Amino acid sequence: MSVTGKSIIVVGAGMVGVSTALELSKRGAKVTLLDKSEPGRETSYGNAGVLARSSLMPINNPTLLSQLPGLIGNRGAGLRYDPWFLAANLKWAVRFMLSSRPSVFRKTTQALDSLIRLSIEKHLQLLDQTGMRGHLSDQGWIFLYREQESFERTALLRQTLAAHEVPVSHLRPQEISELEPALMPIFKHGLWIKGSYSVNDPGAIVTGYARRFAETGGVFVQSGVERISENDDGTEARLSSGETLRADKLIVCLGPWSRNFLKQSGYDVTMAYERGYHMHFSGASRSDRKRLTRPVYDTGGGYVLAPMTQGLRLTTGVELADCDAPKSDRQLKQAEKAAREAIFLGEPVQDESWLGRRPTFPDSRPAIGLAPSSRNIYFAFGHQHIGFATGPGTALVLADLMEGKTPAIDAAPFNPERFITRRAS
Numbered sequence: 385m386s387v388t389g390k391s392i393i394v395v396g397a398g399m400v401g402v403s404t405a406l407e408l409s410k411r412g413a414k415v416t417l418l419d420k421s422e423p424g425r426e427t428s429y430g431n432a433g434v435l436a437r438s439s440l441m442p443i444n445n446p447t448l449l450s451q452l453p454g455l456i457g458n459r460g461a462g463l464r465y466d467p468w469f470l471a472a473n474l475k476w477a478v479r480f481m482l483s484s485r486p487s488v489f490r491k492t493t494q495a496l497d498s499l500i501r502l503s504i505e506k507h508l509q510l511l512d513q514t515g516m517r518g519h520l521s522d523q524g525w526i527f528l529y530r531e532q533e534s535f536e537r538t539a540l541l542r543q544t545l546a547a548h549e550v551p552v553s554h555l556r557p558q559e560i561s562e563l564e565p566a567l568m569p570i571f572k573h574g575l576w577i578k579g580s581y582s583v584n585d586p587g588a589i590v591t592g593y594a595r596r597f598a599e600t601g602g603v604f605v606q607s608g609v610e611r612i613s614e615n616d617d618g619t620e621a622r623l624s625s626g627e628t629l630r631a632d633k634l635i636v637c638l639g640p641w642s643r644n645f646l647k648q649s650g651y652d653v654t655m656a657y658e659r660g661y662h663m664h665f666s667g668a669s670r671s672d673r674k675r676l677t678r679p680v681y682d683t684g685g686g687y688v689l690a691p692m693t694q695g696l697r698l699t700t701g702v703e704l705a706d707c708d709a710p711k712s713d714r715q716l717k718q719a720e721k722a723a724r725e726a727i728f729l730g731e732p733v734q735d736e737s738w739l740g741r742r743p744t745f746p747d748s749r750p751a752i753g754l755a756p757s758s759r760n761i762y763f764a765f766g767h768q769h770i771g772f773a774t775g776p777g778t779a780l781v782l783a784d785l786m787e788g789k790t791p792a793i794d795a796a797p798f799n800p801e802r803f804i805t806r807r808a809s
């Protein structure tokens with residue numbers, strides 16, 4: 385069941401879609417990649433650029449229940465929610481909570497660890513092939529703790545990272561200052577996640593992979609897609625222009641937009657949106673000021689700060705709200721205030737904040753594989769906080785599944801049927 389010579393449409397050109405299109409094109413398929421924008425202009429543009437083994441730890445881990453009382457006030461920088469959204473997505477919320485049980489958590493960390501490892505290896509190859517290795521830092525990232533008690537609550541995190549052999553160093557205040565002199569001495573503990581990477585311009589990396597896709601003979605068409613369908617001859621995508629494209633197979637990689645998009649094609653997708661914002665700041669303005677050299681996660685402040693080509697990128701935690709609900713800068717303002725306690729941020733270097741949506745299934749694992757009740761439509765979306773890191777691994781797994789090969793990692797935990805059903809037509 386080789387894909388060589390097969391025509392394949394990939395809908396969505398974020399990190400997941402571009403990586404998938406590139407992998408299939410390299411395997412000899414005739415691939416058309418579709419997106420309403422240029423590749424990598426949405427969620428895959430504005431993230432924190434972290435590629436880290438530590439991301440195997442989902443938010444819904446066994447400590448979630450004990451955190452609930454602190455979340456009820458809905459004022460935290462790390463997590464906010466729109467109660468109406470939660471009420472309308474109760475099925476997702478209940479299943480998200482249930483997935484924090486130790487048995488599900490263990491399966492998830494195992495599955496995410498294998499996907500992250502595979503992906504990082506592939507990213508390194510792709511960055512070399514595209515001449516973009518210079519965008520990558522191998523200095524890991526640091527979790528920072530302002531209070532002794534908050535560090536003590538990391539026991540499960542530390543145990544889990546140790547169980548998966550993620551290299552971590554416990555940092556004392558002096559060591560934090562030595563590693564990152566730009567930080568104010570307000571942190572009592574740090575966890576330095578080593579053997580991990582970050583990039584200084586995630587959007588540019590997607591653009592580079594898309595360029596490589598074109599070099600392998602792939603075709604990118606900038607167009608919105610209205611709906612998809614399948615018949616005895618294969619698959620179809622109806623474009624916003626009214627034109628219809630046909631192919632043997634079709635893959636949906638629409639990230640957060642997948643759920644609403646698939647509704648009209650008869651699929652029910654139990655997925656939510658963990659929205660997050662970013663703003664760039666000038667950071668050090670004079671030569672005597674020290675610059676941040678790697679991403680840091682201020683756990684008390686509820687933000688990640690990452691050095692990017694555009695400036696210091698301040699990214700916020702989670703806002704559970706509808707995909708297209710209006711923006712609210714409350715969390716960003718809160719994060720900015722906290723970040724100013726930790727570092728010299730300087731001035732904002734953009735007029736408006738950026739909003740992204742992390743697409744999240746209840747068990748925090750993406751959907752990768754054949755669409756339910758389908759022969760030729762495939763899904764690859766729902767990569768929550770780690771889709772920039774795990775796009776290339778997703779592509780390898782999906783391409784193997786499409787070719788009837790056994791993927792390098794167990795694909796069963798990513799079966800789309802976990803949370804996607806197809807209504808009888």
Ligand SMILES: Cc1cc2nc3c(=O)[nH]c(=O)nc-3n(C[C@H](O)[C@H](O)[C@H](O)COP(=O)(O)OP(=O)(O)OC[C@H]3O[C@@H](n4cnc5c(N)ncnc54)[C@H](O)[C@@H]3O)c2cc1C
Pocket residue numbers: 395396397398399400401418419420421422423424425426427428429430431432433434435607608609610637638639640641645658659660661662699700739740741742743764765766767768769770771772773774
């Ligand atoms: C604040 C924040 C920080 C993050 N930090 C990290 C991090 O450090 N590391 C990490 O690995 N991940 C991180 N993530 C998560 C990561 O960004 C996402 O998981 C990932 O970008 C999802 O990629 P994707 O290709 O699935 O979706 P997207 O990048 O959103 O791509 C989907 C594409 O579909 C297109 N599209 C939508 N509708 C249509 C349509 N009808 N027709 C045609 N095209 C359409 C869009 O234009 C878009 O290009 C972060 C996310 C946020 C919000």
